[in-house]
Amino acid sequence: MLLGVVLSMIGIYRGMVQDALTVARSPQADIWVVESGSRGPFAESSRIPGDTRETIARLHGVSAAGALTFQSIETQHERENLRLYVLGYELDRLGGPREIVAGRAISRSHYEMVADQRSGLSLGDQVPMGRNLFTVVGLTENQVSSSGDPIVYLTLRDSQELQFELAPPAARREMARGSGVAGTDTVNAIVARVSPSMSPDGVAEAARQWKHLGAMTQAEQENILTRSVVERARKQIGLFTAILLAVSAVIIALIIYTMTMDKLREIATLKLIGASDRTIIGLIVQQALAMGVIGFVFGAVLITSIKDYFPRRVILQPTDGLALASVVLIVCILASALGVRLALKVDPGEALKG
Amino acid sequence: MGLDKSQPLVETRGVSKHFGEGDARVDALRDVSIEVYPGQVVGLLGPSGSGKTTLLNVIGCIVEPNAGWMSLDGEAVYDAGWLRTDLRRLRLEKIGFIFQFHNLLPFLSCVDNVAIVLNLAGQSKVEANRRAIELLEYLEVGHRKEAYPAQLSGGEAQRVAIARALANRPRIILADEPTAALDSERAGIVMDMLRKVAAEQDAAILAVTHDEKIYDRLDRIFHLRDGRLDADDHLKDAGVTR
Numbered sequence: 001m002l003l004g005v006v007l008s009m010i011g012i013y014r015g016m017v018q019d020a021l022t023v024a025r026s027p028q029a030d031i032w033v034v035e036s037g038s039r040g041p042f043a044e045s046s047r048i049p050g051d052t053r054e055t056i057a058r059l060h061g062v063s064a065a066g067a068l069t070f071q072s073i074e075t076q077h078e079r080e081n082l083r084l085y086v087l088g089y090e091l092d093r094l095g096g097p098r099e100i101v102a103g104r105a106i107s108r109s110h111y112e113m114v115a116d117q118r119s120g121l122s123l124g125d126q127v128p129m130g131r132n133l134f135t136v137v138g139l140t141e142n143q144v145s146s147s148g149d150p151i152v153y154l155t156l157r158d159s160q161e162l163q164f165e166l167a168p169p170a171a172r173r174e175m176a177r178g179s180g181v182a183g184t185d186t187v188n189a190i191v192a193r194v195s196p197s198m199s200p201d202g203v204a205e206a207a208r209q210w211k212h213l214g215a216m217t218q219a220e221q222e223n224i225l226t227r228s229v230v231e232r233a234r235k236q237i238g239l240f241t242a243i244l245l246a247v248s249a250v251i252i253a254l255i256i257y258t259m260t261m262d263k264l265r266e267i268a269t270l271k272l273i274g275a276s277d278r279t280i281i282g283l284i285v286q287q288a289l290a291m292g293v294i295g296f297v298f299g300a301v302l303i304t305s306i307k308d309y310f311p312r313r314v315i316l317q318p319t320d321g322l323a324l325a326s327v328v329l330i331v332c333i334l335a336s337a338l339g340v341r342l343a344l345k346v347d348p349g350e351a352l353k354g
Numbered sequence: 355m356g357l358d359k360s361q362p363l364v365e366t367r368g369v370s371k372h373f374g375e376g377d378a379r380v381d382a383l384r385d386v387s388i389e390v391y392p393g394q395v396v397g398l399l400g401p402s403g404s405g406k407t408t409l410l411n412v413i414g415c416i417v418e419p420n421a422g423w424m425s426l427d428g429e430a431v432y433d434a435g436w437l438r439t440d441l442r443r444l445r446l447e448k449i450g451f452i453f454q455f456h457n458l459l460p461f462l463s464c465v466d467n468v469a470i471v472l473n474l475a476g477q478s479k480v481e482a483n484r485r486a487i488e489l490l491e492y493l494e495v496g497h498r499k500e501a502y503p504a505q506l507s508g509g510e511a512q513r514v515a516i517a518r519a520l521a522n523r524p525r526i527i528l529a530d531e532p533t534a535a536l537d538s539e540r541a542g543i544v545m546d547m548l549r550k551v552a553a554e555q556d557a558a559i560l561a562v563t564h565d566e567k568i569y570d571r572l573d574r575i576f577h578l579r580d581g582r583l584d585a586d587d588h589l590k591d592a593g594v595t596r
Contacts, residue, residue: 265457266459266460266461269457269459271442272414272416272445273446273451273471273474274442274443274445274447274471274475276442276474279474347416348445349411351451351453351457352407352414352451
């Protein structure tokens, strides 16, 4: 059971990394153009003018570009709080949902949305966001943000209104002050795809020539996400996993010790009839390994059966399973040391005692 | 079997063993000298604390004496403390043990309990199993070969234990109260089997016992008292040339 929890912790970490990368991989971009000096749009905020997309699209080597906005919102649906990660994109440009598993893509310029199944929304549901009501027209699968919130796709215009438009009282106040209402044509990032013959690094370098823009390749963006955004979670889970393994080792050691205590007479008999210390050690280590293997298999089967009920994605990779199995076997061998020490002290003459 | 019956299989000369030192010193054996010959079934008698079990442990290569000399099957085992012999090897190759409560390994079947001795001696599993089944049939418990110790009667379990003791064709069989847990009829059957083994394999059997019912099946009795050999009774002529 404990080994199952260890496996699930590793799976949760993998799921977290995968979720973090999902949103970055979704546009299938080669470069990300963001606000100068920012490592956005996921690690920190980034705001650039919406017309930057046209500038980037004209760069030599760029085959497609799209403007994107990202924001987390909390709304209500059927009297339940619903946290969503809103991704605004330009229709027919880079950044929209990669695959729609039910319904269709957004076809109208306003008030339609494509939501991930994990949001619990169904086709036709209407969700209030900002001052408008959005209708779910399509569903995606496993599209979540690094914090686990399901992604919903809106048109860029809708998402810009949602993120940047002032509420009417605030807008009236700004008008009264004579400063005018600020425009909303702002985006968080521009994604661009580069022609196969061109180097993304070169195009990113070209984009950086504008002083208000920063640019990074897809690999750099993914590195930021895994090394920065989920780094603390990785350490937390790593430490917790280490503690669980240590607890498992102690439990296995105690079980082996108790089982050895129960078999002192049998061990004495084996020694008396000529079993070598190596044979006795082998038996105890075998017992510990068998316990580890049974525990690991039970834990793996348990977690595989229930992983889909976890609130966040749990990804069980064969390599992680093998690595944990190896660690468990080493832990079992170390944990059997107490039992081995006890067994080696057994006097063969004990077998003759009544 | 063409063996020299005039040579003792077990011979001790002036063997002494004490536990503890100073005021806590207990002399378990004092200057004990015995000889046991091929084919003999010998009883080791004495009150509690007389040193019977210690002598059995010394002859069984479980504990080393503090003084004296001992040989098993012609091989010197202890010699005034300077001789270092691989006691585990001697136990495996030359000695078979029979216990009061059979001491069969509960997690192994009867055939595996017998075969394990041969496996430890390096025999293949197939060969060990063949020999184990042969022995179980010889001791008339072949039909119980797949049973586990918990499924056996006391007499059956003791016969399986004897089969285990005989598995490596030992020259010396040490038995600790082999009939104590059996009724008189089964005790007689077990002793007859031991006599048969001793006669057919030219083995020596040394049994610690309090069971008067089996005295008439012993060739010789050593009496121990306070760690000393008190008497050496020749009960029968076992055909031994002295």
